[in-house]
Amino acid sequence: MSKIFGFYAGSHSASSSLVVDGEILMCLEEERMTRIKAGDAHESFPNLSYLKIVEDTNHSIENSDYRIFVEPLTESYCRYLSNGSYEKLSHHVAHNYGAYFTSGMEGKVLSISYDGGGESSVMRIFLCEDGKMNQIRKMDFSTTGSLSHLWGFTTSSILGYDENMEGIWKMCKDEGKLMGMAPEGEYNERLYKIFKSIIKYDNYNFYPPRTDQKTKFAMDSLFLKGHFATQKQREDVSHNLQLVTEELMLQFFSDLHRDFPEYTKICLSGGLFANVKLNQKINDIPWVQELYVYPPMGDEGLSLGACIWKSVQLGEITKPLKLSNVSFGPKYDEQKVFGILEEYDFIKSDFDPKKIAEDINEGKIIGWFQGGMEYGPRALGNRSILVRPTEYSTHTKLNERLGRYDTMPFAPMVLSDYFDDLFTNPKSKYSTQFMTICYTTKDEWIEKIPAVIQKSDKTARPQIIDEDNNPMLFELMNEYLKVSDIPVLLNTSFNIHGEPIIENPHHAFNHLKNNVVDKLVLGKYVYENK
Amino acid sequence: MFTKINDIKIYYTFDQGVKVKVYGPDSLYLVEVREYLQGEETPRCVESHTISNTVERYFNIFKYDVEFFSDLEIVVYKMDYDYGLVKVFSHRFNDRDKIVEFKLDTNDKEEALLWSKSVDKYVRLHGCRPVVKTKFPEINKRYPTYFERQGLERYKTYRIGRYPKNSNDYKTIEPKHEGFLWFGGWKLFWSYQHPRSWSFLNSQEIVDDILGL
Numbered sequence: 127m128s129k130i131f132g133f134y135a136g137s138h139s140a141s142s143s144l145v146v147d148g149e150i151l152m153c154l155e156e157e158r159m160t161r162i163k164a165g166d167a168h169e170s171f172p173n174l175s176y177l178k179i180v181e182d183t184n185h186s187i188e189n190s191d192y193r194i195f196v197e198p199l200t201e202s203y204c205r206y207l208s209n210g211s212y213e214k215l216s217h218h219v220a221h222n223y224g225a226y227f228t229s230g231m232e233g234k235v236l237s238i239s240y241d242g243g244g245e246s247s248v249m250r251i252f253l254c255e256d257g258k259m260n261q262i263r264k265m266d267f268s269t270t271g272s273l274s275h276l277w278g279f280t281t282s283s284i285l286g287y288d289e290n291m292e293g294i295w296k297m298c299k300d301e302g303k304l305m306g307m308a309p310e311g312e313y314n315e316r317l318y319k320i321f322k323s324i325i326k327y328d329n330y331n332f333y334p335p336r337t338d339q340k341t342k343f344a345m346d347s348l349f350l351k352g353h354f355a356t357q358k359q360r361e362d363v364s365h366n367l368q369l370v371t372e373e374l375m376l377q378f379f380s381d382l383h384r385d386f387p388e389y390t391k392i393c394l395s396g397g398l399f400a401n402v403k404l405n406q407k408i409n410d411i412p413w414v415q416e417l418y419v420y421p422p423m424g425d426e427g428l429s430l431g432a433c434i435w436k437s438v439q440l441g442e443i444t445k446p447l448k449l450s451n452v453s454f455g456p457k458y459d460e461q462k463v464f465g466i467l468e469e470y471d472f473i474k475s476d477f478d479p480k481k482i483a484e485d486i487n488e489g490k491i492i493g494w495f496q497g498g499m500e501y502g503p504r505a506l507g508n509r510s511i512l513v514r515p516t517e518y519s520t521h522t523k524l525n526e527r528l529g530r531y532d533t534m535p536f537a538p539m540v541l542s543d544y545f546d547d548l549f550t551n552p553k554s555k556y557s558t559q560f561m562t563i564c565y566t567t568k569d570e571w572i573e574k575i576p577a578v579i580q581k582s583d584k585t586a587r588p589q590i591i592d593e594d595n596n597p598m599l600f601e602l603m604n605e606y607l608k609v610s611d612i613p614v615l616l617n618t619s620f621n622i623h624g625e626p627i628i629e630n631p632h633h634a635f636n637h638l639k640n641n642v643v644d645k646l647v648l649g650k651y652v653y654e655n656k
Numbered sequence: 657m658f659t660k661i662n663d664i665k666i667y668y669t670f671d672q673g674v675k676v677k678v679y680g681p682d683s684l685y686l687v688e689v690r691e692y693l694q695g696e697e698t699p700r701c702v703e704s705h706t707i708s709n710t711v712e713r714y715f716n717i718f719k720y721d722v723e724f725f726s727d728l729e730i731v732v733y734k735m736d737y738d739y740g741l742v743k744v745f746s747h748r749f750n751d752r753d754k755i756v757e758f759k760l761d762t763n764d765k766e767e768a769l770l771w772s773k774s775v776d777k778y779v780r781l782h783g784c785r786p787v788v789k790t791k792f793p794e795i796n797k798r799y800p801t802y803f804e805r806q807g808l809e810r811y812k813t814y815r816i817g818r819y820p821k822n823s824n825d826y827k828t829i830e831p832k833h834e835g836f837l838w839f840g841g842w843k844l845f846w847s848y849q850h851p852r853s854w855s856f857l858n859s860q861e862i863v864d865d866i867l868g869l
Contacts, residue, residue, distance in 0.1 A: 266700075268700040268701060268702065269698070269700055287713065291713045316737065316738055319738070319739055319740050320737075320739075320740040320741075321740070322740065323739060323740025323741045323742075324740065324741060334701065335700065335701040336688060336701040336704040338704075339686065339688070339704035339705050339706065340686065340704070340733075340741060342706060343684060343686040343706040343733070343735070343741070344735060344740065344741060346684060346706060347682075347683070347684050347735035347737075348735075348737075350683050350684065350711065351737065
């Protein structure tokens with residue numbers, strides 16, 4: 127029996143994970159503990175997340191067998207945290223092990239990681255089969271460009287800079303907002319050519335290198351010339367960036383299929399694949415049989431990847447796991463909640479799914495706090511806000527409550543039996559448990575659930591809910607179905623804009639107190655303000 | 657060195673690290689340093705950033721503090737708003753017939769002599785005009801002094817010695833604890849076999865490393 131700690135430290139998205147005897151016990155991002163979003167802390171260390179794991183599991187460095195740190199790393203910190211004994215693991219190896227060994231995929235699988243750079247590479251490709259991974263390509267930072275750079279530096283330039291010369295929007299944090307704007311924009315030949323002058327693709331080679339500085343230069347030049355002055359201009363920038371991204375990546379996948387036609391299952395990791403619209407294009411490729419996107423696809427997922435890598439080495443994980451959820455974060459039992467609740471003064475009642483379903487149907491905004499916190503960027507029904515999807519006005523109301531931007535689409539939770547009724551592509555349902563792929567909505571549903579559909583391209587980012595992966599939510603959604611005839615709920619992460627997803631009951635109670643939500647369902651009870 | 661391309665003036669040097677300044681009608685210019693590794697025809701980009709003489713948040717000079725030999729190339733881009741990035745200038749390191757200074761920083765005469773032999777080899781290979789300075793007059797006098805005059809610009813200066821790195825290291829490595837050879841920037845991952853820990857190198861390896869022999 128091996129106790130393995132994995133850490134990602136010293137860069138953005140620090141995290142800690144613990145795997146014992148091949149079982150994932152706990153994974154936690156540092157931002158959830160420090161309450162500073164990963165994109166706002168580019169040199170973070172997983173001190174608090176590690177201590178939380180120690181507190182919740184009683185496992186610590188002292189009684190662990192292996193301590194794995196993912197590159198890039200800071201040697202002095204590794205020595206400090208591990209008492210001097212640790213192993214290093216390549217950034218992209220950790221990405222790929224995390225992805226493949228949680229994909230649940232059997233047979234031949236292609237695993238691809240792509241991001242803005244970890245250690246010396248931006249991308250690696252593995253051929254996988256029966257629990258064996260064989261690296262076939264490694265694209266070096268010095269010779270390879272990265273589409274992630276285009277997104278990161280466009281994000282940080284597009285709204286200009288603050289008094290500290292930092293982008294108003296931040297890379298590794300606000301790319302999703304930029305992506306959300308893309309369908310609203312239009313093709314613009316000049317913008318398209320500018321992006322294509324920064325990065326090109328030919329036969330596995332994204333070039334030229336140093337796309338980070340080239341993008342920054344190009345975007346800052348555009349900014350200074352006033353090309354980002356209006357929302358329409360920014361939407362056009364986003365649209366053309368998305369277009370170039372999809373075009374190059376589809377060429378890349380076409381080359382992969384040319385050379386490895388027997389590999390029709392794909393798993394993806396790395397920050398680029400946080401782009402759910404790109405993932406949709408990949409999932410729509412006819413030869414792709416199944417797509418899986420690692421739920422913590424960004425660098426926050428590296429610590430688990432490290433633990434899995436070691437577990438595979440030790441023979442404690444031998445084939446890809448199929449996850450029923452990614453609720454690997456802290457849990458709070460009734461006793462803990464009771465202690466916290468003493469500081470607040472709420473009306474408390476028993477949870478009645480029928481009553482909450484009626485509240486949702488009436489337009490109430492429900493905070494939903496259950497079980498272990500999600501690992502990765504998405505709230506998947508344990509730290510979520512639930513709202514009816516049937517009114518577009520909900521969008522505005524929620525934006526006001528959460529301080530969000532209008533262009534960011536909200537996501538639907540869908541009862542599993544209804545998924546094929548709503549969406550055109552039936553593939554890759556396992557990945558939709560983790561809300562990592564967009565789908566095109568069937569026309570007849572667009573007017574029924576307008577609050578969770580991106581109007582301009584009819585896409586949504588659905589999460590499948592079934593009895594196994596979230597029984598309590600499944601029950602609530604069935605009650606909502608009875609009162610509304612809609613098998614969908616709007617789900618957004620339980621946090622206000624700029625704040626990481628909430629971690630503990632204090633955070634939830636505070637948001638209730640501040641009227642961010644109308645009611646809070648926490649465990650088996652419902653709380654509301656007096 | 658100085659060159660003018662249409663209405664863009666470019667000053668550049670490899671001496672004591674690469675430095676580039678650009679004066680022209682555009683607000684921003686992108687400067688890139690690439691490196692040709694031995695046996696490779698396609699250069700690798702090692703450093704790149706935007707400079708400006710008019711926009712405050714940018715430096716007005718490009719610097720890359722590499723002082724050992726590297727087959728480097730300087731590239732300058734401007735922005736064309738119809739086509740994107742356009743290359744306006746490039747220059748690949750070539751010290752033939754140019755003045756190159758070698759500072760042999762050692763108190764050991766035998767070591768200085770050994771290093772001077774490698775300097776001679778470098779001069780033969782590159783065809784440059786050497787200025788050699790050591791702490792030993794009998795070695796110095798083996799080299800001509802007419803390039804030492806004030807005002808004669810060095811194309812490149814090599815400082816050969818054992819230098820601890822004490823700042824500007826990339827956070828993921830701690831070369832200051834390792835005693836690396838003189839190097840600049842954080843792109844140690846691919847740059848011409850550098851840096852290597854001098855703790856494990858003999859005198860010959862140190863000079864050959866720095867001069868790329």
